[in-house]
Amino acid sequence: MSEDRLLHADHALLLDMLERPTAGTVETGPGAPPPRLAEAQLHYACAAAQIGLETVHHGPAAAADLDRPDVPLTVRRAAAAQDGFLACQPNLVLRLGPPLPHARTVMFNVHLDTVAGHEPVSFDGRRFLGRGAIDAKGPAVALLAGIRAARAAEPLVGTGTGVLVQAVSGEEGGAMGTFGTRVLVEAGHVGVLNVFCEPTGLRYLPRATAAATARLRVRGEDAVDDRPGDGHNATVLLGYLAQHLARELGTAAAPRERVCIAGIGTGPLHNRVYGRGELLLNVPYQDAGSGRRTEAAVESAVRSGLAAFRREFAGVPEFARTAADCAEVTGLDWLKRGLPTLDGAHPGLESLLRQAGIDRWPAHEPAFTCDAIWAAGLSDAFTVVLGPGGLGTNRAHAEGEFADLDQLAGFAAAVARLLVAFARR
Numbered sequence: 001m002s003e004d005r006l007l008h009a010d011h012a013l014l015l016d017m018l019e020r021p022t023a024g025t026v027e028t029g030p031g032a033p034p035p036r037l038a039e040a041q042l043h044y045a046c047a048a049a050q051i052g053l054e055t056v057h058h059g060p061a062a063a064a065d066l067d068r069p070d071v072p073l074t075v076r077r078a079a080a081a082q083d084g085f086l087a088c089q090p091n092l093v094l095r096l097g098p099p100l101p102h103a104r105t106v107m108f109n110v111h112l113d114t115v116a117g118h119e120p121v122s123f124d125g126r127r128f129l130g131r132g133a134i135d136a137k138g139p140a141v142a143l144l145a146g147i148r149a150a151r152a153a154e155p156l157v158g159t160g161t162g163v164l165v166q167a168v169s170g171e172e173g174g175a176m177g178t179f180g181t182r183v184l185v186e187a188g189h190v191g192v193l194n195v196f197c198e199p200t201g202l203r204y205l206p207r208a209t210a211a212a213t214a215r216l217r218v219r220g221e222d223a224v225d226d227r228p229g230d231g232h233n234a235t236v237l238l239g240y241l242a243q244h245l246a247r248e249l250g251t252a253a254a255p256r257e258r259v260c261i262a263g264i265g266t267g268p269l270h271n272r273v274y275g276r277g278e279l280l281l282n283v284p285y286q287d288a289g290s291g292r293r294t295e296a297a298v299e300s301a302v303r304s305g306l307a308a309f310r311r312e313f314a315g316v317p318e319f320a321r322t323a324a325d326c327a328e329v330t331g332l333d334w335l336k337r338g339l340p341t342l343d344g345a346h347p348g349l350e351s352l353l354r355q356a357g358i359d360r361w362p363a364h365e366p367a368f369t370c371d372a373i374w375a376a377g378l379s380d381a382f383t384v385v386l387g388p389g390g391l392g393t394n395r396a397h398a399e400g401e402f403a404d405l406d407q408l409a410g411f412a413a414a415v416a417r418l419l420v421a422f423a424r425r
Contacts, residue, residue, distance in 0.1 A: 018130035026173030100162035105191030111171035138403035146415025177371035220275035234277035244305035346382035
């Protein structure tokens with residue numbers, strides 16, 4: 001259908017969205033200017049209104065939504081440390097047409113928050129550059145173009161078929177949708193088919209992983225550089241453990257559940273021994289069972305690493321005290337764990353997706369983590385991840401993030417075909 005192309009007004013909308021900094025406060029940290037998320041959502045809602053979508057909700061999560069055990073510790077700490085944490089990160093729900101039964105509704109979810117870091121914004125007639133171009137402001141704008149095209153092609157879209165759009169905060173920064181998508185899903189803003197707009201190369205992905213975050217902390221005593229053996233050397237201990245964990249977990253984990261040995265920090269100076277420090281690990285998992293197994297593997301590898309460190313450094317004077325006390329001064333806790341995963345199937349709706357010309361994500365390719373996990377428990381519903389481009393190929397989260405115009409137009413066309421097929425089924 002020719003109407004699925006992006007118009008000049010769509011180009012202008014995306015450029016305006018890219019210019020507005022919307023990195024969430026978990027990403028930017030205390031002291032940074034608040035994100036302009038509410039402003040971006042209002043601008044998006046205004047553009048959506050021109051094609052018939054009305055705003056049915058625009059507001060933040062409640063404080064009680066953060067008082068749950070599966071909310072990452074980093075989120076709870078950021079909320080406690082930052083005034084207006086939730087107020088500056090609201091969520092938006094748009095609807096096309098009147099409220100319709102769940103069985104006749106399609107929901108699209110897209111996040112307007114980004115990772116931190118400014119990227120120059122431009123468009124040369126072929127390629128958009130800027131933070132969020134592919135993840136996920138570009139798909140958000142293309143989504144509206146697709147809904148517009150579907151409505152023009154099939155009058156049942158928005159009359160006999162309901163369309164919901166969630167434009168959320170709190171996807172990035174490890175927030176995991178806990179004060180965005182989850183709140184809207186639990187409030188019932190869902191359909192029988194739920195589409196989460198993330199880069200998948202226009203293939204529908206009915207799976208989403210989750211991840212746990214482990215933290216190793218050394219809490220020992222500092223020492224001066226002239227007498228390094230008097231203290232606990234957190235730098236040497238954590239560096240050793242990082243290498244040990246990389247070896248142990250790299251071979252023990254399943255191919256789709258590779259543990260990421262992430263940030264490590266003790267201190268910036270050269271003339272002291274740091275007795276305190278932290279090492280972070282990200283632990284992805286495909287399902288709750290594999291998550292528990294991988295967490296157990298991490299805990300076992302930490303124990304064996306401490307034992308190996310004790311044996312190796314007990315006879316080295318500068319590190320003998322660290323070796324003797326390593327188990328007592330080192331602790332493992334979990335900043336994030338217990339999140340759900342998505343792994344669904346629905347023969348009827350999968351047939352509909354194929355009818356709309358949308359292929360399935362290959363079974364042998366690993367899934368990734370996104371807010372779709374919160375739709376895993378919905379009854380009588382099917383949830384997929386679908387979007388243009390690729391997280392890696394389009395440099396999402398990296399310098400030079402981009403979205404090509406033809407990629408966005410392809411996504412708009414896929415959305416239009418899907419909605420028309422759903423309305424006519």
